[in-house]
Amino acid sequence: MRRVFILLLAALLIGALLSLGLQYDTGYIRISLGNYLIETNFWVGVLLILVVTLVVQFILVAARRLRSGSGLVSTWLNQSAERRARRRTTQGLLALAEGNWPRARKLLEASAGKADTPLINYLAAAQCAFECNDHDAVDDLLRKAFESTPGSDLAVGITQAQLQIAGHRYEQALATLVRLRKQAPHHPFVLKLLRTVYEALEDWKELSALIPELRKRDLVNAGELQALERKTWHNLLQRAADDIHRQDKASRDLGPLVLLWDELPGSMRRDEFTIHEYARHLSLLGDEAQAETLLRKVLRNHWSDELVNLYGRIEGEKPDEQLLVAERWLQDRPNNPELLLALGRLSLRNELWGKAREYFETSLRLKRNNETIAELARLNAHMGHEEESNKMLLQSMLKDSGLPNLPMPKA
Template sequence: MKALLPLIILALLAGTLISLGIGQDTGYIRITIGHYLVETNFWVGAGFFVLAALALHWILNLSHRLRVTPGALTSWMRHSGQRRARRQTTRGLLELAEGNWGRARKLLEAGASKAETPLINYLSAAEAAHEQGDDEEAEVLLRKAWESTAGSDLAVGLTQAKLQLSAGKLEQALATLLRLRRKSPNHPFVLKQLSNAYMALEDWQALSELLPELRRQAVMDDESLNQLEKKVWLNVIDQAAERLERQPAEHRNLDHLDRIWDQLPPARREDDAVILHYAQHLAELGYETRAEALLRKVLRRNWSDELINLYGRLKGNRADEQLLMAEGWLQERPNNPELLLALGRLSLRNQLWGKAREYFETSINVKRKQETAAELCRLYAHLGQYEQSVRLLRQGILEHHGLPELPMPEPRRARERQSH
């Protein structure tokens, strides 16, 4: 208040003097500009002059401030654009997550130019375009993503491969991933996507060569990797066997199949499913003796019901030795139904009919199995025991179809009714 008091006193004095001046003489001002004439008293003209001076002073002051800090307005506009871009990006990502592809693509593209991370906008917009079925536009957006951010080759390439795999463009996806692997040979996600491409193309041989690197880089957990490894080698064996089956029997060469067996990782060479697969193909290709020798070696170390079942079906070099070997295993597993079934078959191969029947009957008493019942039924018929064969056959049919319990006529009464 003390600072304002002199100004207030000065303003009052000025107002008093102006009032006295107006009262004594209003004065006269006349201004002529071309055809225009302006007339007013002195005091009104003076008031306009003061107002004009104040306005000019304000304009000059504002102009001076803008000239001194030219970045202020630019900075404000830039931050405003970034805020709008962030809102568009956030909303676009939400629309993408909700499956609103068209809306997501529009928002993400609109915010890309001012976004702090335009790479994310363009990659997400490319995914939205792909979901709309517009793969050409997706490629354009991927190109913009690559151009927007230095060092984005890997991110853009992985997104491109993902979209190509999704679209079923398997060869293009494989080419993209192989290019990425040359640049980043140990990148886990590149390796995983490459394994997906090989699997989709059913290129099991190439995938088998990739497996060691997948394990070294810990691309997936051990259980998943073991399952994949098993699937891959089963298919590699299948493909090699199929090629051999298409060749004439006299020109078949097992060298390639043998090399595959030698290349198997140690864990797979002890896997019952892989061993069974390999032995079955050997037998189907006409190499039963090799399959029998392999299974004999494996069964000495590790027992498997699946392998002993196949062992009983194979014809080795010496049928008597094969039977003796299996009977030796019976001492440790006297009630194993699969071993008893195999012994019955090996007894048939040695023409020991009675022993074969005993083994089959013992096996079916331990565990009733359609395969064993069929073998025993066939043997009964060839031994002339038709009633037992028909009874066993009927039981097998009834069990197979799961018929309900229903009342049936007595056999004698049924014959009497038929005679009448």
Template sequence: MKRALIVFVLVMVLGAAALSAIQADSGYVLIALGNTSIEMSFWLAALLLFGALGVIWLIGRLVHGSVSATRRASERLFSGTSARAQRRTASGLVDFIEGNWKQAQRKLLRAAAKSGTPLINYLAAARSAYELGDRTTALELLHKAEQSSPNSELAVALTQARMQLMSRRYEQCLATLERVKRKAPQHPVVLDLLRQVYVSLQDWEALKALLPSLRAYGSQSEEELDALASQLYCALLEQAGQRARTQNPDQAAEQLHKAWHEVPGPLRKQPAVAGLYARQLLDNRLHSEAEAVVQKTLHKHWDPELVRLYGLIPAADPGQQLITAEGWLKKRPGDATLMLTLGRLSLRNQLWGKAREYFQSSLQLHKYPETCAELARLLAHLGEHKKSTEYYQQGLLLTTDALPELPQPKEAGH
């Protein structure tokens, strides 16, 4: 109220001053153009000038408003409103989940400009383009995704790494993940993708270095991580065995001992891991050590594969080896694999009759093809060729599917 009164008084004062100036000296303005001249008072000319400027300003505002309205109408026509963009984004994501890559890419790109989350639109559209086989467009969309939102480097890199992993470009995928791992070393998705790459590349040393981070920050269960650790250390034992075969016996033993002691204690107790280590020792002619490993493991964990392996070890004292295995038979009299092993150990001790009995007892419990082969070989050396041939045939049939009923020629002599 007070401010309005002050403005009114100022207007009245200025108006009175202007009127006094006009009455005192109206001045004049002469405009001459060729033979035409126009003369008017200064104040009228000033009034006309300000009026013209006002008209020009008004026209400018009208034109600007028309352009803005046209642009907004064009955006609504081609891109739609924000609400429509959100609906189109949701529909595109449903197509993406269902695997309708072409429709998903089209909808997501049309809605990207008005979407509240353009990063999601571009990332999903890039993956859709990749699934359609258009890698060039996929890379372009990843670049747009990175430009669309701040702090989007991690999401873009993970999307790119997944596409590289799917296309088996492991070296490129590894480079992408190593770059992003420097900024997010504990990110569970980064760690899991690295795990997959290392397994695919069989880079077991790198996987061993990654395993503590997977246990601390990864998303896998303890059971999955234990299985991964078993796979990892079995692969390292095999690598050590391969290297050892190119070295002399002392170096080979040192190589294998080092690899075995790097295996965590709980894994060394697993029959599968211990059996793999024993086979590496056998391949490098470290028979006594292989025998000790198998005996120690079987004492705590009975395992048919280890029992079978025990019968293949050429121990320094085959007699004691047979006595040890016969001690196991007292607790497991119905074990077909143990009977097979006892038959082989009897052969190693040149106890032909006992070996035959053990092989026959094993076949009564379970017909293993290798038991048939062992008995057939023994009978052939004992001169019982007909029976030997029968067991060879029996073992061969056990390794194939059942033969169909078909006509056969009559046997000779019938």
């Protein structure tokens, strides 16, 4: 109320002064512009000058507010631009879903500046550029995505890695993912992408170090993880064996292969397929005695047809003792065709021809097996039963050929 009173008092005072001023003849104002002449009373001129000054001041303030983004007009313009950006973003995402990559990229990139979430626009536009095989544009759009939103380096990096993997640029993807893992060591999706890259690059050593983390985070189901772990260690064993094979035969050092076996996790050292691979490599590299010892220990507590088949192929230090060990297993498994096949081979190694033939025939009666047929046919041929051997091989070949049942001429 006090402020209103002061304003009213000031207005009355100014009005009184103006009224007194107008009673006197204060002259006039004359303005000449070319052929035009303007004359007016002094007080009217002052009033006009005041009005013009206020109008100019209003225009300057309005222009300044418009330029700084404030005011009703600028607000309306910004809202209009944002609505247009949202509409174009929606159209761009629809085009992306429809597979219209060029249109989607154009709409998404053009509306990114005014979009509510420019990061989404740029990432989606990068996907479109990738589908158009414009890899330079992909990198540029990902850079813009990173610059548009603080704290988006992980999201942008993951998208970049995914596009690099999809484009089979595995080395670049590996560099991206290693950088991301330093920022987020336990990020689930980064770990899963690393698994994909290591597998594609056949970097089995790094993959073997990653597998415990995948298991700990429960990122791969149990069956798939076991297959991945088996594949990884089998490849590492194969590479170690290949390196030893390239050495001079007289001075081969099996140390790296044995050391690698010692590094295997317990689950793999109990896995029959991995045991089979390791024993097979030992045998091929000339250390059949160590392979036989390993297989004997394993088969004593864990039976496996695959392992007993390999056991029959390996020559231990004492073939007679090896045969006796296998015959003790036969007491518990008298009708196991794989064990009988192995016993036949071990009998051959001990030059027990009749016993070997009996084992092969018994195995063949229990299960028709091409290995057993081949062993029996070879033995019969060397024992002078060539006709029987040839007949057996011919019958086996015809049975496995899938030939139709057709009439044949009589002999």
